[in-house]
Amino acid sequence: MQGLTQYPAMMVPAMQAELMHTVTGAGRDMKSVFDPFAGSGTTLVESMRLGLNYTGYDINPLAVLFCKTKAGPFHTRRLEKAIRVVLEKAKADRGRKVEADFPGLKKWFSPLAITELSRIRRAVREVDHKWCRRVLWTGLAETVRLTSNSRTSTFKLHIRSKEDLDSRIVSPLETFHEVMRGISDRLGEEAEKLKAADRISENGHYRGNVTIRLRNSTEPDPKGDEHDLLVTSPPYGDNTTTVPYGQYSFLPLQWIDLEDIDEQAGTECIQSAYYIDGQSLGGCRNNAARRMDDMLEISPSLKKTLHKLEKLPSDRKNRVAAFVHDLDASLGAIVPSLRQHGYMIWTIGNRRVGGKPVPTDKILKELLEAKGIRWVTKLERKIPSKRMATRNSIASTMRREAILVFRKT
Ligand SMILES: C[S@@+](CC[C@H](N)C(=O)[O-])C[C@H]1O[C@@H](n2cnc3c(N)ncnc32)[C@H](O)[C@@H]1O
Known part of the structure; x- marks a missing residue:
């Protein structure tokens, strides 16, 4: 359903679909998919086409609205x-x-x-x-x-x-x-x-289960559902310097009845254009660099990156530190919800900060390995420039994206 909603989505649906096919085809017991950074619902749409159960979270009410639109019932x-x-x-x-x-x-x-x-x-x-x-x-x-x-x-x-x-x-x-x-x-x-694929009933209801919630994925999930497969694409850095999803959503949300989106949607998101971005991964930079000691031990790539940023204005280092700090917090909440031997497919973009490369793919790998997750493989692709708003500064800071596959063992 490409083009139904205009929300900056990084992952390429065709490639995502192919990978999901391969992984779910390998094990017939793959029934449920989890996307903790659901965005406009690329993973949701592919999950429904494959007849899988789906759970998606996003911190942005506009993303939640787009996902719920795509989930039906198709009346x-x-x-x-x-x-x-x-x-x-x-x-x-x-x-x-x-x-x-x-x-x-x-x-x-x-x-x-x-x-x-x-x-x-x-x-x-x-x-x-x-x-x-x-x-x-x-x-x-x-x-x-x-x-x-x-x-x-x-x-x-x-x-x-x-x-x-x-x-x-x-x-x-x-x-x-x-x-x-x-x-x-x-x-x-x-x-x-x-x-035609018998995925929905005559009256348009999806035959599987779909749960979409407005939720901060850094918070532990009390439900702790056991998902078989995680397919996601988190933000590629803090929203202010990559894609400001919150700012992007600020004007549309002023005209929409929030209670139609989610019962958790409060009016704070429409009070400031910066509220959602401030809540998103890397949005709060207070002292982030100082709270990183454990993570520096776990991730040599992060240590090297922060060291390289040392000589630049301090906000550069703080931005990277805050983002990785929150990414790690989300992993702490996400990993328990995946069942043993389940797979993870992460689409990640490496970007530059202050001209220095930030190897988010390597950092993610090291953080996940420290949580007992085994790396399986990595695929790389160039980001076609037309998929980025060319006049947006991120186009010059991100040109490649990596798809990383992991398994919980
Ligand atoms: C790269 S986009 C996901 C794109 C998605 N693959 C799609 O099809 O549109 C990242 C998403 O993560 C969300 N996000 C950022 N921080 C979050 C958090 N702490 N909890 C949940 N979602 C978050 C953003 O609102 C954004 O929608």
């Missing part, structure tokens, strides 16, 4: 009707009540955009089917991205130039119409595929 005819009704109601709505309220509203949206987004939001709220509402919120998120005053060439919030804003006329209602057509087509195609 596609009902969805088509809901889209029609929402468009009719929103177009007929003459109300001027503004449905979002945050400092900066008038900076990030034109008066026309505020009025039309409010009309769409009112109409979506009246839809009584939860999955249909989630799909419509997904479309509204994309509409916000395309019609706000922030540039679409970067994941960061960055206001368009004055000339651009003066000459720009965008109608959220027209954009939403177009966006929903695309989303509905893609969901319809996916439902057909899943139906």
Whole structure:
């Protein structure tokens, strides 16, 4: 379902699918997949195509919304009707009540955009089917991205130039119409595929179990489910210097009913554009470098990297230290949830900080080995430049990604 949602996803679906096929084909007892950094749901979609149970966590409500949209139930005819009704109601709505309220509203949206987004939001709220509402919120998120005053060439919030804003006329209602057509087509195609493979029932419900939760994966999982396979792609570094997923989600989340996403979704995520990024891996840099003693013993690659960063401004070293610290905390929470002899497939990007390479793949390997996880193999690929927003600074700091396979023994 590539292209259904615009969320910066690193992993390449085709390659991921092939690996999942190989690993699950090798052992017939592979039934459940876990993705602690679910993003927009690449692993979810592949798991459903393979008929596997799936559990996915993400700290970002927008990612959780996108995953829940892709999980169904695929009531596609009902969805088509809901889209029609929402468009009719929103177009007929003459109300001027503004449905979002945050400092900066008038900076990030034109008066026309505020009025039309409010009309769409009112109409979506009246839809009584939860999955249909989630799909419509997904479309509204994309509409916000395309019609706000922030540039679409970067994941960061960055206001368009004055000339651009003066000459720009965008109608959220027209954009939403177009966006929903695309989303509905893609969901319809996916439902057909899943139906043909007997993965969903006649009424569109997936035959396996899918659990998607808004959760911080560095926290121990009290449920501790025993998963057979982990397939994930964590952030490639702290969000501020790689992909600011939180900033990217800030404007769309202002227009979406958070209770439709997850019962844990609180309003703190829409109070600051930096809140989600601050909670994500490496988001809190306080004293990180000083809390690393144990990890430096475990990971010679980390020790070498921090040593190389010593002469640079201290925030460079602190950023790397904070990220690795949180990554290790997440491993402490994730490893127990994988069953004995289960496999892990990690897609990792090595980046540069202050011009120095950070070998995240080697660091991950050393951290996992210290937790009794055996390294099996590594595949490498170049990141095609079109998959990165080229005007984003990460394009010059990350050019390769590695897929690492491990086994719990
Ligand atoms: C590289 S993306 C995952 C991309 C994913 N493979 C996809 O298909 O979109 C990394 C994800 O990790 C999430 N994340 C960062 N820190 C997290 C944490 N502590 N707990 C859970 N999720 C986190 C981010 O919100 C982001 O969605």
